[in-house]
Amino acid sequence: MTAHPADPSPGRGQQEEAIAFLGDPRTHGGRAVERIDTHAALVFLVGDRALKLKRAVRYPYLDYSTVEKRHTACAAELAINRRTAPALYRGMVAIRRGNDGSLRLEDGDGAGEAPREAAGEAVDWLVSMARFPDEALFDRMAERRALTPDLMRRLAERIAAFHREADPRPDGGGLAAMRTVADGNFQDLRAMPDMFPADVVARLAERTGNALDRLAPLLEERRRTGFVRHGHGDLHLRNIVLLDGEPTLFDAIEFDEALAVADVFYDLAFLLMDLDHRGLRPLGNVVLNRYLEETGDYGGLAALPLFLSLRAAVRAKVSAAALRLGGKAEGLAEEARHYLDHALAALDRVPARLLAVGGLSGTGKTRLALGIAPGLGPAPGAVVLRSDVLRKRLCGVADTDRLPADGYAPAVTERVYAELCRRAAAVLAAGHAVVIDAVSARPDERRRIEAVAAAAGTRFDGIWMEAPLAERVERVTNRRNDASDATADVVERQESYDLGTIGWTRLDSGRVAAEVLDDARASLA
Structure with missing residues (x-):
């Protein structure tokens, strides 16, 4: 064209x-x-x-x-x-x-x-x-801070289901499609030097080209193995609406199939970029983690920084186009330039790292893991691998279904830790950060997790959560709709565990959660 x-x-x-x-x-x-x-x-x-x-x-x-x-x-x-x-x-x-x-x-x-x-x-x-009411649009909900973690988890589930059902298209996507997107972006950005400084565009073009060269084998492998599908193509917050209480995707790209036939992670990246751009990275982290729990597609993480950058560049040129059609000059011009800055920042190399959060049931491991994840690693933050969720998935039941006693047999627990370590290694290999949320009561379990980081040559941090027995009993008793099956009896039995020597950073979690999170962040700085 x-x-x-x-x-x-x-x-x-x-x-x-x-x-x-x-x-x-x-x-x-x-x-x-x-x-x-x-x-x-x-x-x-x-x-x-x-x-x-x-x-x-x-x-x-x-x-x-x-x-x-x-x-x-x-x-x-x-x-x-x-x-x-x-x-x-x-x-x-x-x-x-x-x-x-x-x-x-x-x-x-x-x-x-x-x-x-x-x-x-x-x-x-x-x-x-x-x-539908304008207030039901997710961009409007974002503006008034009405998007919740639960709603974003349900949105991620919708997107994952949509991607599963979408037609695989190995005839499209891959390296060639991403180069075409990048070339189109830079052609448009260079055509507006009054809006986009030439040196910034040149720097972005160079870094994008380097990323495409480095990721070429991965992009082609994913195209051949079914990860290129006919997706949405324009999956940002304004194209999602809450209908009858459920997140609903609409206004998908119809004008050029080549823009919608792409890697599923490129489809997801528009939403993650939009949330991050609005200062809502914690919600983007929720979306990413729930999507990964639903799909297991950890291989796509390596391309995520490139995809986020390409999406931000698309928004930069679209904002500039809207300005030329008579939009609000000051707001759109500033927005366009911010998107360009975002596109460049997305390609900053952030080292992979592994954080393990351990502790007996009721010590607040999951709260801390989810709270600290958005600030670790590349956008939108670390992948959280939660043993309770993984155990349910391996046993073939829903996250909140209670498992019988044999679901906690030693052989099952061994399988859970083996899979935690396998997935953590895959995340680290993709250059991303990972948080493992598991009791890790046995010294060999802790050593096994530490070995994953050592094998990958990445930084390891371990945090051990501690709280008084009475408080832990109260916490597990008050849980609702959670993947953990721990009860007061389980918590009391854990008092007899031989934990061995714990070399991880110990944190007293019997305090206000915000204080615990601040201390954890300080220990990782």
Whole structure:
């Protein structure tokens, strides 16, 4: 596709009449009309539905410059987005010109197909969607700090399920696709030197090229082995909405299949980058860890810094494009430059490291592990391997299902620690940080974990959590919906354990959790 950075709207004039028509309450029986503008579409909110008109624009990565291309894109948008949000996408609507020259809507709402052919020229096409409150969008929820760890875990589960069900596409993605994305980014960024300093863009291009060269074998292996799939393609917070209490993905890319057929970790990276960019790295860490628990795809971690950088660069050029279409100059210009800085920072090399958090049941291991993980290693923080969750997965039950006694037999525990160490080694090999959350009561269990870091040549830290018996009993008794099966009886039996010599940093966890977290961070500095 030919790039036209200086003229993104070759057909802007052709839509003026249609835009005025859609914005007129008389078109909709007198109902009020609200309008939302983006760099690629205009959305008209009327009653219980939203009508989406694709702009007559052409970018290097998108071409809606003719009625025919917009018609094709509308049909594709319906088909692609009904994979994740079937209740949201109702159908297509035509804007037709009658014999008297006036415009009218030919409504195919809910039909699932384009409206039947009728007399009159099709002036343009719309996607008809069910309307939802703006406050249900995840970007709005992020702004008012309404996103919770539980909600983000459910979102990660949705994304993991979507990726499992998406079609594998070894014919796309891989190294060639990532180079194409990078080349497109730098072509657009260089075309706007007034917005993006040439030296910064040059530095980013060099570091991106080095990362692509280094990761080429991995990207190709993942393409061949099924990790390239037809995903969402534009998975940031504004394209996620809370519908009927559940996170719902919508507005997937339809205009260029090559942008949506990509490594599943590249698909996920847009969300992680968006959260990190908004100062919500702890929530990004929750998403990453739940996604890994659902998929076991630790191999993708090595490419994550590159993917985060590419996504940030995409947002930089999109923000600049919105500015050229008349957006709020000061805010969009600053946002675009911040995204460019983010793209560069994502490629900073951060050493891998392993932290083990041990202690008897009820000492607060998981709280500390989850609290400290976002600040360790590359964005969005360390991978947390929790023995309680892994034990349930290995036994084939849900995280909160209680296991019978044989689920804690020595042979099962041996298998759990072996798998913890295997996964930790995979994370370290990918250049990421990892936190192992396990009781680790036996000296050989602790030595085994330490050996993983030694074999990888990475830094190891061990923290041993301690709390009075009465407090530990109270904590496990009050747990709800947790993967741990520990009870008061288990805690009391653990008092008889021979722990051996503990060489890890000891922390008194019988205090306010924030103080314990501060002390743990200080010990790791």
